Amino acid sequence: MARVVVVGAGLGGLSAAARLAALGHAVTLVEQAATVGGKLGRFARDGHAFDTGPSLVTLPQVYRDLFAATGGRLEDAVDLVRLDPAVGYRFADGTRLTVPGRADAVPAALDEALGPGAGAQWTALMERAAAMWRISEQPFLRTPLAGATTLARLARRPADVAAIAPWQTLRGLGRRHLAHPHLRTLLDRYATYSGSDPRRAPAVLATVPYAEQAFGSWYVRGGLHRLGPAVLDRALAHGAVLRTGCTARRVLVAGGRVAGVQLADGGRLPADVVVSGVDATALHAGLLAPDPRTRRVRRDLARATPSLSGFVLLLALRGRTPGLDHHTVLFPEDYDAEFDAVFGTGRHAGRPCPVTDPTVYVSAPDDPALVPDGDSESWFVLVNAPRHDPVHGVDWDTPGLAEGYADRVLDVMARRGLDVRDRLRWRVVRTPADLARGTGSVGGSIYGSSSNGSRAAFLRPGNASRVPGLFLVGGSAHPGGGLPLVGLSAEIVAGLVGPA
Numbered sequence: 001m002a003r004v005v006v007v008g009a010g011l012g013g014l015s016a017a018a019r020l021a022a023l024g025h026a027v028t029l030v031e032q033a034a035t036v037g038g039k040l041g042r043f044a045r046d047g048h049a050f051d052t053g054p055s056l057v058t059l060p061q062v063y064r065d066l067f068a069a070t071g072g073r074l075e076d077a078v079d080l081v082r083l084d085p086a087v088g089y090r091f092a093d094g095t096r097l098t099v100p101g102r103a104d105a106v107p108a109a110l111d112e113a114l115g116p117g118a119g120a121q122w123t124a125l126m127e128r129a130a131a132m133w134r135i136s137e138q139p140f141l142r143t144p145l146a147g148a149t150t151l152a153r154l155a156r157r158p159a160d161v162a163a164i165a166p167w168q169t170l171r172g173l174g175r176r177h178l179a180h181p182h183l184r185t186l187l188d189r190y191a192t193y194s195g196s197d198p199r200r201a202p203a204v205l206a207t208v209p210y211a212e213q214a215f216g217s218w219y220v221r222g223g224l225h226r227l228g229p230a231v232l233d234r235a236l237a238h239g240a241v242l243r244t245g246c247t248a249r250r251v252l253v254a255g256g257r258v259a260g261v262q263l264a265d266g267g268r269l270p271a272d273v274v275v276s277g278v279d280a281t282a283l284h285a286g287l288l289a290p291d292p293r294t295r296r297v298r299r300d301l302a303r304a305t306p307s308l309s310g311f312v313l314l315l316a317l318r319g320r321t322p323g324l325d326h327h328t329v330l331f332p333e334d335y336d337a338e339f340d341a342v343f344g345t346g347r348h349a350g351r352p353c354p355v356t357d358p359t360v361y362v363s364a365p366d367d368p369a370l371v372p373d374g375d376s377e378s379w380f381v382l383v384n385a386p387r388h389d390p391v392h393g394v395d396w397d398t399p400g401l402a403e404g405y406a407d408r409v410l411d412v413m414a415r416r417g418l419d420v421r422d423r424l425r426w427r428v429v430r431t432p433a434d435l436a437r438g439t440g441s442v443g444g445s446i447y448g449s450s451s452n453g454s455r456a457a458f459l460r461p462g463n464a465s466r467v468p469g470l471f472l473v474g475g476s477a478h479p480g481g482g483l484p485l486v487g488l489s490a491e492i493v494a495g496l497v498g499p500a
């Protein structure tokens with residue numbers, strides 16, 4: 001039995017703690033905040049409640065596996081609902097598309113909204129994406145990153161390499177398979193699921209819409225944040241100890257290997273194994289003293305483009321919106337202008353800035369648990385945003401910036417047909433700076449490093465550090481961000497540590 005300290009009770013840390021405790025280790029989980037969940041947060045006031053982070057669960061089987069491995073059933077712990085329709089899209093030219101929640105119904109919906117042939121184009125793309133999924137799921141997503149070995153595993157068959165097309169971008173793949181411009185926009189959007197730019201992200205991200213449509217879009221009744229305490233319960237059931245309001249200051253190394261964690265309050269937790277669920281950049285820049293063995297990881301992290309951040313509005317609304325889908329996306333006329341602004345490229349080279357005419361994502365669950373009465377709505381609104389970077393980019397703490405930008409987003413929504421300005425009871429604004437402060441993610445990047453560039457997946461730190469006994473879990477480590485991948489990172493870490 002090893003003494004394990006898990007730092008950070010985001011879903012990555014929670015999942016690792018549950019799995020390692022179930023394997024028989026003595027697990028202590030330390031979390032700086034007062035509650036667990038990290039980015040998977042919640043805000044409530046006056047009867048209105050909101051998820052402040054994730055609003056969409058994909059690949060729920062990852063969490064079914066976690067519950068199975070820790071002696072429970074996911075469905076007994078949370079009320080999972082498969083969404084149908086999955087999402088409503090509104091394009092700048094007025095076209096509306098409602099995507100059904102079942103893959104076999106998608107082509108007909110595309111034909112109806114976009115014209116005959118759109119469904120067939122999308123189906124051909126999804127067939128290619130299904131092949132990519134089959135090739136990459138086990139050897140990449142479910143396996144520790146091992147540099148050249150991983151590449152060799154992936155490149156074993158030339159046909160597989162051709163299907164993955166590592167040289168091709170997601171945008172390039174869309175151009176090849178999709179003639180309809182709205183389908184291309186739709187595909188581009190999936191790059192943002194990993195905080196990336198479709199013009200630089202690899203074609204293999206087509207597996208994201210494939211997984212979403214093949215395995216469904218899901219909601220947790222009462223709010224997705226319920227997943228955090230549910231996973232915590234699995235850890236506690238196996239004897240793990242949770243310490244909230246407890247900040248780790250240093251990962252201790254002695255005799256060349258991990259020795260424990262130094263806490264901000266001066267306490268020390270000796271450990272044989274430390275699992276870091278904090279942002280990998282923050283780990284290597286502060287928690288872990290510079291060590292020649294981590295030089296390469298630090299170099300790779302510096303080389304990678306950080307993922308985008310998000311500007312969030314929580315809107316407490318009086319009245320109801322007829323015909324509104326659970327998820328709605330309002331696209332702008334010029335999608336590329338958004339990526340240029342967020343990443344500081346093209347016409348915004350070197351000068352990232354808030355997006356003037358952003359894509360707006362609205363999550364408006366029809367869930368009585370989130371509203372004070374039947375004549376109210378609680379909307380989570382998310383806009384892609386550049387990270388908080390007062391030195392080289394946007395200083396989101398600049399007085400007036402956040403409130404002014406919130407007004408702008410509401411105006412954009414009104415222009416695109418969702419005018420809620422006169423129904424607003426109150427609003428809460430959350431900037432990338434707030435996200436950085438709340439969760440310790442550097443600059444408020446949502447997904448660690450982005451997938452921009454064909455080598456991006458290999459610049460992300462692996463789950464086993466070069467410092468023996470130190471492991472990395474969560475969205476900034478392999479295999480990446482988002483709830484399903486974070487769950488997979490915990491599975492990989494548990495496999496690397498092994499049973500007690």
Ligand SMILES: Cc1cc2nc3c(=O)[nH]c(=O)nc-3n(C[C@H](O)[C@H](O)[C@H](O)COP(=O)(O)OP(=O)(O)OC[C@H]3O[C@@H](n4cnc5c(N)ncnc54)[C@H](O)[C@@H]3O)c2cc1C
Pocket residue numbers: 007008009010011012013030031032033036037038039040052053054055056057058246247248249277278279310312382435438439440441446447473474475476481482483484486
């Ligand atoms: C606005 C938004 C929308 C999103 N939408 C979706 C979505 O719809 N679907 C989806 O799948 N994913 C979504 N994501 C991404 C998803 O939330 C993350 O990938 C995932 O929750 C990350 O989990 P994590 O455990 O890696 O990190 P985090 O949740 O960031 O957890 C890190 C934890 O470590 C703690 N910590 C940091 N430093 C210390 C320290 N020194 N000592 C102790 N504790 C520390 C933090 O307080 C935090 O609790 C979204 C994220 C955001 C922000």
